[in-house]
Amino acid sequence: MASTRFAPSPTGYLHLGHVVSAIWTWGVARLSGSRVLLRIEDHDRTRCRPEYEAALLEDLEWLGFQPDVESGTGSRGGRKLVRQSDWSGLYESHLRELAARQLAYVCDCSRRTIAEAAGGDAFNEETPYPGTCRERALSPGPGRGWRVIMGPGEERFTDLRLGPQVQRPAEQCGDVLVQDRLGQWTYQFAVTVDDMEQGIGLVIRGEDLLGSTGRQIRLARLLGRATPPRFLHHPLLRKPDGSKLSKSAGDTGVRELRAAGRTPEQVIGLAAHAAGLQLKPAPVPAPEVAALVREQWRGM
Numbered sequence: 001m002a003s004t005r006f007a008p009s010p011t012g013y014l015h016l017g018h019v020v021s022a023i024w025t026w027g028v029a030r031l032s033g034s035r036v037l038l039r040i041e042d043h044d045r046t047r048c049r050p051e052y053e054a055a056l057l058e059d060l061e062w063l064g065f066q067p068d069v070e071s072g073t074g075s076r077g078g079r080k081l082v083r084q085s086d087w088s089g090l091y092e093s094h095l096r097e098l099a100a101r102q103l104a105y106v107c108d109c110s111r112r113t114i115a116e117a118a119g120g121d122a123f124n125e126e127t128p129y130p131g132t133c134r135e136r137a138l139s140p141g142p143g144r145g146w147r148v149i150m151g152p153g154e155e156r157f158t159d160l161r162l163g164p165q166v167q168r169p170a171e172q173c174g175d176v177l178v179q180d181r182l183g184q185w186t187y188q189f190a191v192t193v194d195d196m197e198q199g200i201g202l203v204i205r206g207e208d209l210l211g212s213t214g215r216q217i218r219l220a221r222l223l224g225r226a227t228p229p230r231f232l233h234h235p236l237l238r239k240p241d242g243s244k245l246s247k248s249a250g251d252t253g254v255r256e257l258r259a260a261g262r263t264p265e266q267v268i269g270l271a272a273h274a275a276g277l278q279l280k281p282a283p284v285p286a287p288e289v290a291a292l293v294r295e296q297w298r299g300m
């Protein structure tokens with residue numbers, strides 16, 4: 001049985017944007033006969049809090065979205081959820097292997113020096129890393145991170161909703177940061193290792209992440225994954241003014257809606273309506289969400 005995953009970060013409470021993601025994840029999983037594994041993405045230790053994780057699990061259960069249990073007999077088998085912070089040794093060993101194969105190097109660049117070297121203005125997440133440290137042979141140490149060499153060429157993949165895509169990781173982002181200067185594992189590296197280790201064959205996530213899919217596929221290949229996962233990027237929930245919904249928006253929090261007397265079915269129906277998955281905010285029980293996404297899913 002194929003596996004997909006629901007992977008929230010415990011950096012805030014569950015909101016309607018998460019509910020949309022859950023509708024897509026459980027919906028497509030049911031349509032494709034896949035298992036849904038639950039992963040807590042707490043790689044960023046400065047922003048995650050245990051109370052958010054507890055609240056998130058409780059809200060998910062209240063909504064009726066039941067994760068499946070990890071299969072297998074390995075160290076991850078039989079678990080109801082996987083937490084990234086429990087697996088730093090695993091990320092470490094994958095990084096060591098990449099470094100031994102000359103595919104990773106130490107980098108001490110700050111956001112400011114990267115922006116300057118790239119000749120751009122302020123640094124943003126899409127500023128390509130210009131390769132400054134690739135030939136410097138720096139030793140690892142405090143204040144230094146690690147990057148993986150992306151190499152030339154394109155990555156082609158077929159998104160299960162958006163169709164064929166072509167991306168060029170080396171031009172788009174340059175060598176990918178896998179461990180930052182504080183010693184924290186980056187999102188790109190942690191999820192790519194997790195997806196490989198958990199045998200995730202189908203990744204369902206918001207379309208704001210579409211631009212980073214090629215680099216994740218490249219990273220997966222470099223890590224030795226012969227068949228990278230399939231991807232489906234779903235539309236994000238947007239406010240009436242078109243802006244992306246933030247986790248701080250009080251009127252869309254699952255906790256607030258619960259406190260106001262809404263039922264789980266009503267909250268799911270509301271999210272589906274706001275994401276354009278149904279014309280009216282009619283209540284939908286969690287076991288019936290497959291019907292909401294059936295027409296937009298292109299099949300495996």
Ligand SMILES: [Zn+2]
Nearest residue numbers: 107108109133
């Ligand atoms: Zn550097």
